Each structure stands twice: as structure tokens, then as C-alpha cells.
Amino acid sequence: MKNRHTLSVLVEDHPGVLNRVVSLLRRRSFNIDSITVGHSEQPGVSRMTIVVIGRDDEVEQAGKQLYKLMEVLKVTDVTPLNCVAHEMALIKVAAKSQTRSEILQIAQIYSARIVDASPTTLLIEATGPETHIDGLLTMLKAFGIRELVRTGPVAMMRGGTTVGVKESARPERELAVAGNGTTPHAN
Amino acid sequence: MAATGTVTLGTSPGATGGDPRSTEKPLLTGSEIVCRALEDEGVDTVFGYPGGAVIPLYDALPRAGFHHVLVRFEQWAALAAEGYARATGKPGVCLVTSGPGATNLVTGLADAMLDSVPIVAITGQVIQPLIGRDAFQEVDITGITLPVTKHNYLVSRIQDLAPTFKEAFHIATTGRPGPVLIDIPKTLFLQKHEYAYPDSVYRRGYQPTSVPNMRQVRLAADAIKKARKPLIMAGHGIMLSGATDLFREFVEKTGIPVAHTLLGLGTFPESHPLGLGLMGMHGHKHVNDALDECDLLLNIGARFDDRATGQVSGFAPNAFVVHVDIDPAEIGKNVRTDVPVVGDALEVLKLLMPEVTEGRHDDWMAWIDSRRDRALDEALEERPAWPEPYTIIKAIAEATSGEAIVTTDVGQHQMWAAQHFGFDHPDRWITSGGLGTMGFGLPSAVGAKIGRPDLEVWSVIGDGGFQMSSNELATAVQENLDINIAVINNGYLGMVRQWQDLFHAKNYSEVKIGAPQFEKLAEAYGITGITVRSDAEIRPAIERARSIRGPVLIDFVIEPEANVWPIVPPGAANSGMLHQQRFEG
Structure with a gap:
């Protein structure tokens, strides 16, 4: 059965690494739903959050393929883990004087902020799980969504557990993608 | 893309600043650095073809300590490098110019990629100020070769040149070998820098697993002990890891017959009673019959290519599958695997040998022999x-x-x-x-x-x-x-x-x-x-x-x-192979 999987991927922050990751997933026929890239807590290491759709074994294969890239340090499928996966959306919604207060109420329900306004629109910033953003959009649809941008989720495990790579010069190999006792990082 | 992969190598001028002699080191041109790096890698032959972007490098070649072979088409440079690598076990090196010279290499790189052959390809690139301007004979060869190289580099700084070569040879020859391309802008050939070749390479994102998990090795040994109709599928990995001698000992000790993949020919003598020969689409009848009948398939160093397996659902239908491969991404990619053993074939066999007992499979061998097409x-x-x-x-x-x-x-x-x-x-x-x-x-x-x-x-x-x-x-x-x-x-x-x-x-x-x-x-x-x-x-x-x-x-x-x-029709299982009806003509 195909499911959405959220992969947390730590990569060396080199020019071209995003190209390598995306190109690899494309040529192996993996469907990227969303991808976000940004700095991690470690200098020189970026964290990508990639949402792919596929069967468990396909996603495991995607993880193994990603490990074949020199820049990829760790791949974790955080989907089954207890994690927070939030995205941000900027929504420019049509707002006349008659509808403005109703939109404000809806924004409040979804803990969204108004970050800009014009005589005919409101610009709403919302964060939360994808379903949360979907819910807000459903509510705002009737007013007329003029423009929408969503970041795709970024994810982090709850509690004290971290998904990272050790700073040590030669880190222990970590079994990030479960599968038949195989270890990643070989090529 | 800029140079990748030189971060951990640390041979910038500052890194050697504590050494008073470092200031006395002579300055070499980029061209001379390339030649020195190749010499330090022990390269004795480079297959190449000159052109505009590599003229400065060719200027240095007559003084270099290796032989340059002038091919007649750039693709042949890559394929000759492959032939050299396959015959010697050493990495092959090819050298071409930018643009069409570089694009002509692509087929050779793809060939080396799919057959896991260690080659290092050097391409010239246009001068740095012209990169991205659609200059004469400019192509984005690192972009083009991304899917057909194990790794590639566009070197952007003269001080990265020598460390990049060190890393490229390391990556090409270790783990699952493959082609690595180094794209060098013409400007770098002309700049000068002191030469220091790193002793070692460390990339934290590249640490091939050569020694397998002992638990997996024992599971494999258990499967071998239980099997009554075992069969080995012998792949290129056995040769790449230099394990052929030990593999022969292993086969003779366990008495398990060997089916060869196309690239696995030579891993075990076909003249030996246990050496069965080619399997797969044009494999021998008795070999494909053995695959159908076996209760254990021990794949060592092969990737279950579709020409070897035929229709996957009909492949070795009765077999418990043990797959030894240095590349974990090959495990379960094409064929379901019961016991994966990730590691270098030589290291796996070293650990497996003491775990297995002497064996003979006379009935099984007689059955296989009875299936020969005479x-x-x-x-x-x-x-x-x-x-x-x-x-x-x-x-x-x-x-x-x-x-x-x-x-x-x-x-x-x-x-x-x-x-x-x-x-x-x-x-x-x-x-x-x-x-x-x-x-x-x-x-x-x-x-x-x-x-x-x-x-x-x-x-x-x-x-x-x-x-x-x-x-x-x-x-x-x-x-x-x-x-x-x-x-x-x-x-x-x-x-x-x-x-x-x-x-x-x-x-x-x-x-x-x-x-x-x-x-x-x-x-x-x-x-x-x-x-x-x-x-x-x-x-x-x-x-x-x-x-x-x-x-x-x-x-x-x-x-x-x-x-x-015989021939297995496309899309059919190996059991559906067609045999010669009559001698033609």
C-alpha cells in the first residue's frame, strides 16, 4: 500500500547537493510530494525534509539510494516515529469590509496571524500540521483565495530523542532505514 | 555546482603553514599538479584525446611519468579505460576536452557505472569566467553525468585540485567501484600552487561496509547447512573484491555448484565439475533448470540483473535466497531476499569459511548433469x-x-x-x-x-x-x-x-x-x-x-x-526458455 512518508535527510552543505538528491529520486521514479531544505543545528550540515509517496519497501529503497550520495549523512523515515511535522502557509485571501471580521475569526480559530492587509485582501500566515493548514484553507475557500504558498512540512521527533549525526571524526554507522539487518553508507 | 568533496581533506596552504619547509615548496601549474597526482596514484596509462580546454594539460604531458594513448573517439577513451581496469584490477584513467569531448564520454561512464568498473575521467572545462555563459565547447558535464557516475566534481580552486584527485581515486576504487569524473576549468591548469598529495581520505558520508554483520554470516551458514539443493550465483563482485581464490576454496569445501552471471564468468573455473557456466537469458539449459530447482540460492556479488533473472516472479521459485553484496541498495531491489549479507565478498567469504562444513551434493549434481542439453x-x-x-x-x-x-x-x-x-x-x-x-x-x-x-x-x-x-x-x-x-x-x-x-x-x-x-x-x-x-x-x-x-x-x-x-523470451521466466529445435541450415 502506498503511503506518505516523511524523510529527514541530513546532508553536507555543498553546492549542488539539492540537485543530486532530487535528481536521484527522479531517476529512480520516486515521487516527491514536497521538499524543504535549511540549515541544521550543525555548521556545514543541512537538513532536508522530503515527503515521498510509496510503499514501505519502495521508500526503504529510496533511503538506501540516497545513502549512495557522498553528501548524504543520514536518512531517517520519521513517519512511524512520534514526531511533530509542521508546515507554514502564506494565504492571500479576498477580504471586503463585510467579510473581514469573519476571516479574522477563522484565522484566530486556526491560530493564524494576519501579516498584511490591503483594501481588498488579507495576508494570513499559518503554521501547523498539513491537515491543520488544509482545514484553514477549506474555511477560507469561500472568500476567494488569491494566492497561496505552502512550504511543505519540516519534522522533528518529540521528547529528548534527536535525529542527527555525531560530530565525531568517524561516527558510528547508524542504522537509520530499517531493513533486514542491512547497513547504509555502503556504495 | 562548485567543488564538492574537499572539505575534509584540508590541504589548503594554511593547513601546512606550521611546516617551515612548506614555504620552500616549488609552485606547480595546475597541469603539473594533475600529472603529479596521477603519478602519485601509480597511473601508468591515460587514454585520451586533446582539445581546446585541455591544451595546457597536454602541454605538460610529455614530461609526465605515464603513457598517453591517443584514441580515435572520446567514447573509446572511457571504454579503453574500462578494458584496462577490468584486465588489471587497477583504475582506468581517461582524459578529454570540454563540450563534445566530455559528452562523448557519457556512454563509457554509463557502461562503467552499470558494470561497477573503477575509472577516473578527467574533462577540461571552459575558463571560469565563461562558465554558465554557453561558451564555445561548454557543457555542464557534471550535471549531465550525475546519473552515470558514482560521484563527480567541478573543481573551482587550484588548492582543491590534488585533494580532489585523491578523493576521486578513493571513491572510484573502494566500496562498489564505479566511474568518477573530475571537471577542471582551463583557468586552473594555468594557475600555480604548491603540490601536496593527501595521504588519506575521509568523507563522513562515504563509508562502505566491507566487513559484514557476523549475525548475518551465521544465518547464511545455517541456510547452507540445511540446503539439499544449493546453488551459488557468482557475480562480478567476487572478482572486484579479489576473492576468486578464496571463493574456489569455499566452493570446493561446500560442494555447491556455481551458476555464473555474465560478468561472473571467470570467478570460478568452468572446467571444474562444480562450475556450471552462464545463467539467464542465454544461459545453459542445465543452469537455468538448476535455478528453478534449487532450495538455496547464494548470490555472491551479483545484482539480480533482469537478463540474469528473467521474470522475477518466476525466478528461483523454490529457493531460500541469501544475497551477499557490498551495496545495501541492491538488497531486495529486484528479488526478495531472505538473508542479506552486506559486505565485501572477500570479507564475507573469510568469515563464512569457518562457519560452513565440508559438503557433497552428489544427487543434486547428478540431477543437474541430467539436464544438460547435448x-x-x-x-x-x-x-x-x-x-x-x-x-x-x-x-x-x-x-x-x-x-x-x-x-x-x-x-x-x-x-x-x-x-x-x-x-x-x-x-x-x-x-x-x-x-x-x-x-x-x-x-x-x-x-x-x-x-x-x-x-x-x-x-x-x-x-x-x-x-x-x-x-x-x-x-x-x-x-x-x-x-x-x-x-x-x-x-x-x-x-x-x-x-x-x-x-x-x-x-x-x-x-x-x-x-x-x-x-x-x-x-x-x-x-x-x-x-x-x-x-x-x-x-x-x-x-x-x-x-x-x-x-x-x-x-x-x-x-x-x-x-x-537457448533463449528466454523477453518478459518470460527462465523456466520458459526456448531451445534449439534443430541445427539450422
Whole structure:
């Protein structure tokens, strides 16, 4: 059965690494739903959050393929883990004087902020799980969504557990993608 | 993209600042640094073709400590580097210019990628201020080769040049070997920097698993103990890890018969009672029958390629599958695996040997032997009038005592050679397996002969593929290479014709291929050409070719519509293979 999987991927922050990751997933026929890239807590290491759709074994294969890239340090499928996966959306919604207060109420329900306004629109910033953003959009649809941008989720495990790579010069190999006792990082 | 991969190498000028001698180091040009790096890697041969962006590098070549072989087409540089690497076990090196020189390499890189061959490709790039401006002979070769290289680099700083070479050779030759490309802007060849070659490489994102998990090794050993009809599928990885001697000990100890993949030919002697020979699409009947029947399949160093497995759902249907591979991404990629063992074949076998007991499988071996198809041997005893391809292959094998290096293109001649040469030694069978590259045979023979001048080299080629790379005869002549070329000439693109024959109602579409008179072509290159039109001429022609130093071409004019038997039809399981109904003609 195909499911959405959220992969947390730590990569060396080199020019071209995003190209390598995306190109690899494309040529192996993996469907990227969303991808976000940004700095991690470690200098020189970026964290990508990639949402792919596929069967468990396909996603495991995607993880193994990603490990074949020199820049990829760790791949974790955080989907089954207890994690927070939030995205941000900027929504420019049509707002006349008659509808403005109703939109404000809806924004409040979804803990969204108004970050800009014009005589005919409101610009709403919302964060939360994808379903949360979907819910807000459903509510705002009737007013007329003029423009929408969503970041795709970024994810982090709850509690004290971290998904990272050790700073040590030669880190222990970590079994990030479960599968038949195989270890990643070989090529 | 900028230079990647030099972060951890740390040989910037500052890094050696504490050493008072460092200030006295002479400055080298980028070109000289490239040459020094290649020398420090022990490179003795570079296959290349000059052009605008690498003129400064070629300026330094006459002073370099390695030999440059001028090929006649850039693709042949990559394929010659492959032939060299496959024959010697050392990385092959090729060198070309930017733009078309670089794009011409792509097929060779893809070939090396699919067959896990260590090569380092050097391409010139336009001067740095012009990168991204669609300059003359500019292409984004690192972008283009992303999917067909194990890794690639566009070097942007002179101080990264030497460390990049160190890392490139390391990546190309370790783990699962493969091609690595280094793209160097012309500007860097002209700049100067002191030379320091790093002693070691560390990339935290690249740490191949060579020693396997002992728990997995024990699971594999348990499976071997329980099996009553075990079979080994022997792949290229056994040769790449240098494990052939230990593998032979392992096979003889356990008594498990060996089915060879196309690239696994040579991992275990076919003349040995336990060496079964080729499996898969054109595998021997008894080998594919054994695959169907076995209760344990121990795959060592093969990737379950579709030409080996046939339809996956029908592959080794009764087998418990143990898969030994250094690349974890190969585990479970194509075939379900019961026990994966991730590691280098040599390291796995070292740990596995003490865990297994002496074994014999007489009933199983007798069963396999009973499945042999003897029709061909019987038919050959009739000695047909024309040069029969099987006879040609066997005659070359007999004349050379099976000691020769054999290179091929792709197609019928390749399968005839794979089926009937009978490989007893590693690194003697050099063929384009994964990519199936026409034109591979001659340039790879050039590389192989230069790498192993002590061995006799035969290039077995079809008349189609030979017309792709026949210009490489000039290189063989210029280098005075003692290569014997056997063109298996049926006037057709034979394998495509065979498929059209068997699966497209003999609709021979665009497979009839004319050719120059190869004997005359050979003469034009100043070498001996021999034409063979009858069975009786085969052996004398082979002996004559062997007696002449330098390249010799034999044009074996065979029956035009000879087919390769047996064949598993595309999309079918190995059990659905078609056998020769009668001896053709």
C-alpha cells in the first residue's frame, strides 16, 4: 500500500547537493510530494525534509539510494516515529469590509496571524500540521483565495530523542532505514 | 555546482603553514599538479584525446611519468579505460576536452557505472569566467553525468585540485567501484600552487561496509547447512573484491555448484565439475533448470540483473535466497531476499569459511548433469560447411588454452562467447554487461592489452559493432598492440534480427547491414586481414593470427541467420526458455 512518508535527510552543505538528491529520486521514479531544505543545528550540515509517496519497501529503497550520495549523512523515515511535522502557509485571501471580521475569526480559530492587509485582501500566515493548514484553507475557500504558498512540512521527533549525526571524526554507522539487518553508507 | 568533496581533506596552504619547509615548496601549474597526482596514484596509462580546454594539460604531458594513448573517439577513451581496469584490477584513467569531448564520454561512464568498473575521467572545462555563459565547447558535464557516475566534481580552486584527485581515486576504487569524473576549468591548469598529495581520505558520508554483520554470516551458514539443493550465483563482485581464490576454496569445501552471471564468468573455473557456466537469458539449459530447482540460492556479488533473472516472479521459485553484496541498495531491489549479507565478498567469504562444513551434493549434481542439453554438441559433430560460431569460439579457446583475454561488443557473438569459451581465470572476460554497449569490444581490447601485455588478447566482435569502433584500429596500430580481432560477420545486426525472427514474425526491419570488405579495411590500416568462409579455414586462420605480432583481423563469414540458443523470451521466466529445435541450415 502506498503511503506518505516523511524523510529527514541530513546532508553536507555543498553546492549542488539539492540537485543530486532530487535528481536521484527522479531517476529512480520516486515521487516527491514536497521538499524543504535549511540549515541544521550543525555548521556545514543541512537538513532536508522530503515527503515521498510509496510503499514501505519502495521508500526503504529510496533511503538506501540516497545513502549512495557522498553528501548524504543520514536518512531517517520519521513517519512511524512520534514526531511533530509542521508546515507554514502564506494565504492571500479576498477580504471586503463585510467579510473581514469573519476571516479574522477563522484565522484566530486556526491560530493564524494576519501579516498584511490591503483594501481588498488579507495576508494570513499559518503554521501547523498539513491537515491543520488544509482545514484553514477549506474555511477560507469561500472568500476567494488569491494566492497561496505552502512550504511543505519540516519534522522533528518529540521528547529528548534527536535525529542527527555525531560530530565525531568517524561516527558510528547508524542504522537509520530499517531493513533486514542491512547497513547504509555502503556504495 | 562548485567543488564538492574537499572539505575534509584540508590541504589548503594554511593547513601546512606550521611546516617551515612548506614555504620552500616549488609552485606547480595546475597541469603539473594533475600529472603529479596521477603519478602519485601509480597511473601508468591515460587514454585520451586533446582539445581546446585541455591544451595546457597536454602541454605538460610529455614530461609526465605515464603513457598517453591517443584514441580515435572520446567514447573509446572511457571504454579503453574500462578494458584496462577490468584486465588489471587497477583504475582506468581517461582524459578529454570540454563540450563534445566530455559528452562523448557519457556512454563509457554509463557502461562503467552499470558494470561497477573503477575509472577516473578527467574533462577540461571552459575558463571560469565563461562558465554558465554557453561558451564555445561548454557543457555542464557534471550535471549531465550525475546519473552515470558514482560521484563527480567541478573543481573551482587550484588548492582543491590534488585533494580532489585523491578523493576521486578513493571513491572510484573502494566500496562498489564505479566511474568518477573530475571537471577542471582551463583557468586552473594555468594557475600555480604548491603540490601536496593527501595521504588519506575521509568523507563522513562515504563509508562502505566491507566487513559484514557476523549475525548475518551465521544465518547464511545455517541456510547452507540445511540446503539439499544449493546453488551459488557468482557475480562480478567476487572478482572486484579479489576473492576468486578464496571463493574456489569455499566452493570446493561446500560442494555447491556455481551458476555464473555474465560478468561472473571467470570467478570460478568452468572446467571444474562444480562450475556450471552462464545463467539467464542465454544461459545453459542445465543452469537455468538448476535455478528453478534449487532450495538455496547464494548470490555472491551479483545484482539480480533482469537478463540474469528473467521474470522475477518466476525466478528461483523454490529457493531460500541469501544475497551477499557490498551495496545495501541492491538488497531486495529486484528479488526478495531472505538473508542479506552486506559486505565485501572477500570479507564475507573469510568469515563464512569457518562457519560452513565440508559438503557433497552428489544427487543434486547428478540431477543437474541430467539436464544438460547435448543437442548442440551432437549437431556440431556433423561439422557444417560454414564457419559455425560455436566452433569459432571453441577454436579460439582451444588455441589459447583458455588463457586469453576475450573482449566483446554486445549481441549474438557476445552470447556465443559467453556460453562456449569456458572461462577458467578471473579478469579474462571483458564485456559490456549492464549497458550493452556496441563498439565496446575493440577499445576495451586496446585498454586490456596495454594493461596486460603479457596476455594474449582476442576481441570477438560482430560486424555491426565493429563498424562502430573500427576506427580504433588506428590506435591499435599506432600503439603496435598485439590484438587479434575476430569479426563474427553475418551481415546482420544479429541479435535484433534474431528477436525479429522469433518474436516479430521474421519482420526483418533495418537489420541488414552492409560493410566494407574487412580484409581490405585491415590492409588499409597496414595490418593483416584474413577472411574465413569455411569450417576448415577456422583453425589455420586463428593460428596464423596468433603467429603475427601486431593487430590481425579475421573476418569470419558465418551463416547469416544463425541464432543464439537457448533463449528466454523477453518478459518470460527462465523456466520458459526456448531451445534449439534443430541445427539450422
